[in-house]
Amino acid sequence: xxxxxxxxxxxxxxxxxxxxxxxxxxxxxxxxxxxxxxxxxxxxxxxxxxxxxxxxxxxxxxxxxxxxxxxxxxxxxxxxxxxxxxxxxxxxxxxxxxxxxxxxxxxxxxxxxxxxxxxxxxxxxxxxxxxxxxxxxxxxxxxxxxxxxxxxxxxxxxxxxxxxxxxxxxxxxxxxxxxxx
Amino acid sequence: xxxxxxxxxxxxxxxxxxxxxxxxxxxxxxxxxxxxxxxxxxxxxxxxxxxxxxxxxxxxxxxxxxxxxxxxxxxxxxxxxxxxxxxxxxxxxxxxxxxxxxxxxxxxxxxxxxxxxxxxxxxxxxxxxxxxxxxxxxxxxxxxxxxxxxxxxxxxxxxxxxxxxxxxxxxxxxxxxxxxxxxxxxxxxxxxxxxxxxxxxxxxxxxxxxxxxxxxxxxxxxxxxxxxxxxxxxxxxxxxxxxxxxxxxxxxxxxxxxxxxxxxxxxxxxxxxxxxxxxxxxxxxxxxxxxxxxxxxxxxxxxxxxxxxxxxxxxxxxxxxxxxxxxxxxxxxxxxxxxxxxxxxxxxxxxxxxxxxxxxxxxxxxxxxxxxx
Numbered sequence: 001x002x003x004x005x006x007x008x009x010x011x012x013x014x015x016x017x018x019x020x021x022x023x024x025x026x027x028x029x030x031x032x033x034x035x036x037x038x039x040x041x042x043x044x045x046x047x048x049x050x051x052x053x054x055x056x057x058x059x060x061x062x063x064x065x066x067x068x069x070x071x072x073x074x075x076x077x078x079x080x081x082x083x084x085x086x087x088x089x090x091x092x093x094x095x096x097x098x099x100x101x102x103x104x105x106x107x108x109x110x111x112x113x114x115x116x117x118x119x120x121x122x123x124x125x126x127x128x129x130x131x132x133x134x135x136x137x138x139x140x141x142x143x144x145x146x147x148x149x150x151x152x153x154x155x156x157x158x159x160x161x162x163x164x165x166x167x168x169x170x171x172x173x174x175x176x177x178x179x180x181x
Numbered sequence: 182x183x184x185x186x187x188x189x190x191x192x193x194x195x196x197x198x199x200x201x202x203x204x205x206x207x208x209x210x211x212x213x214x215x216x217x218x219x220x221x222x223x224x225x226x227x228x229x230x231x232x233x234x235x236x237x238x239x240x241x242x243x244x245x246x247x248x249x250x251x252x253x254x255x256x257x258x259x260x261x262x263x264x265x266x267x268x269x270x271x272x273x274x275x276x277x278x279x280x281x282x283x284x285x286x287x288x289x290x291x292x293x294x295x296x297x298x299x300x301x302x303x304x305x306x307x308x309x310x311x312x313x314x315x316x317x318x319x320x321x322x323x324x325x326x327x328x329x330x331x332x333x334x335x336x337x338x339x340x341x342x343x344x345x346x347x348x349x350x351x352x353x354x355x356x357x358x359x360x361x362x363x364x365x366x367x368x369x370x371x372x373x374x375x376x377x378x379x380x381x382x383x384x385x386x387x388x389x390x391x392x393x394x395x396x397x398x399x400x401x402x403x404x405x406x407x408x409x410x411x412x413x414x415x416x417x418x419x420x421x422x423x424x425x426x427x428x429x430x431x432x433x434x435x436x437x438x439x440x441x442x443x444x445x446x447x448x449x450x451x452x453x454x455x456x457x458x459x460x461x462x463x464x465x466x467x468x469x470x471x472x473x474x475x476x477x478x479x480x481x482x483x484x485x486x487x488x489x490x491x492x493x494x495x496x497x498x499x500x501x502x503x504x505x506x507x508x509x510x511x512x513x514x515x516x517x518x519x520x521x522x523x524x525x526x527x528x529x530x531x532x533x534x535x536x537x538x539x540x541x542x543x544x545x546x547x548x549x550x551x552x553x554x
Contacts, residue, residue, distance in 0.1 A: 077449065079449070086514070086517070086544075086548065087544065087547075088514075088541060088544035088545070088547075088548065089514070091541075091544065092541075093449070095447065096447060096448050096449040099447050099448045100448045100449070100450070104236075104268065104269070104444065104448075105234060105235075105236075108540070111540060111541060111543070111544070112543035112544065113543055113544055113547040120547075122544070129234055129235055
């Protein structure tokens with residue numbers, strides 16, 4: 001449970017500050033993301049800021065959560081995401097963080113180039129086996145793009161059964177609307 | 182005041198461990214001490230959790246080899262002790278109270294002979310045959326250790342408390358007993374006594390390279406120096422030469438150094454990579470790949486001078502093993518960073534030729550697209 005929590009905090013947030021704001025209902029409007037980025041929250045979904053992270057969900061973050069954040073360095077390693085790094089190198093660093101945090105309990109189903117916010121980035125599909133906790137398997141769709149001295153990460157995580165496939169199109173729409181600062 | 186004293190005495194009496202006989206053979210293996218059955222049930226739960234979480238290193242011939250080795254050490258316990266390999270680069274081993282012995286892949290990579298592995302397995306087996314789990318945990322407040330372990334997930338968190346109960350949590354006397362009786366088993370099985378000392382020396386070297394003050398397998402008590410001295414004395418007093426089984430061991434564990442190095446590289450654990458490279462000989466890892474992994478560890482470390490050293494290591498790897506795909510990827514990316522587009526293209530294209538199923542193929546193809554003349 002502790003490891004899963006750490007994974008969530010990592011995948012999902014560079015900033016761990018407790019949310020101080022209330023949920024705002026989304027009506028398909030563009031909202032401010034981390035570090036002066038912006039994106040469109042799907043209609044019917046709600047969102048809130050937690051420090052420099054934007055959290056978006058429809059039924060509650062325990063069921064499905066989209067998070068957008070900016071990470072200047074690896075959460076676990078502290079290694080900076082250097083300016084000018086290739087998308088493959090940024091993906092390598094990010095995967096190393098995931099592998100380290102979960103001690104190899106993630107399966108990288110896809111690691112490929114992707115365009116994020118109009119720039120070359122990476123796309124990961126990650127499976128997190130939580131059988132040891134007697135919990136369902138989580139799937140994550142994670143997109144990252146280097147920007148200045150850091151990495152923008154947009155992630156979508158949900159239970160593999162039922163929720164992930166159902167809400168993936170909403171994440172893809174949000175991803176398409178993402179604008180870098 | 183007198184009443185308080187009586188209560189203290191009663192409390193002490195309640196915590197005192199009963200005398201527990203060791204198992205004599207597989208036929209006497211029974212959880213017949215209070216709380217022991219519970220401890221075994223919890224151990225079974227850990228077995229299931231490790232398996233269902235996909236944390237086992239799946240290599241049936243290797244598992245069978247370790248199992249046969251365990252039976253050679255403990256013939257009268259055939260069927261009662263079960264050995265499995267964990268897909269973890271850690272240098273560690275532990276035993277559950279029910280007789281499941283787990284050896285980490287990192288430990289197998291760090292050792293160099295069957296006799297060295299037998300040293301570890303014999304020590305672990307004694308923890309089971311002499312019921313060190315229940316002897317340590319006969320106090321009611323301690324029986325939930327495994328439950329606590331199960332409530333945590335992940336190899337590290339799951340294993341740490343168990344390992345602690347296996348090798349770090351035992352008393353000085355129980356560790357000494359496991360060392361002494363384990364050594365007797367080693368000699369009786371026909372292994373070379375000096376290999377026991379060499380096993381400890383290698384594990385200590387690995388721990389030193391990782392900067393670990395108290396390596397898990399050795400525990401903190403008795404002090405490592407004392408245990409090494411004790412093994413040296415035991416080895417000096419042992420008769421017969423025995424076999425080391427190095428050739429068989431190298432053959433059976435041939436894939437382990439690469440597995441551990443790849444895991445370290447993926448996790449960017451360059452300290453772990455360098456520790457393994459300091460122990461693995463040419464016979465277990467060809468010089469070309471070894472040079473590549475050294476270069477990769479240096480590249481990941483990124484300290485002053487590491488980039489140049491990494492480049493030199495990659496070039497050495499290329500000279501020694503020109504068909505080793507990963508070297509081409511490393512050199513291609515280095516050339517790309519230097520703006521040497523033509524050379525970068527050559528190396529990256531060669532990488533894909535040599536490793537058509539590379540997991541990062543899509544990234545490399547994209548990089549090649551950007552390098553078209």
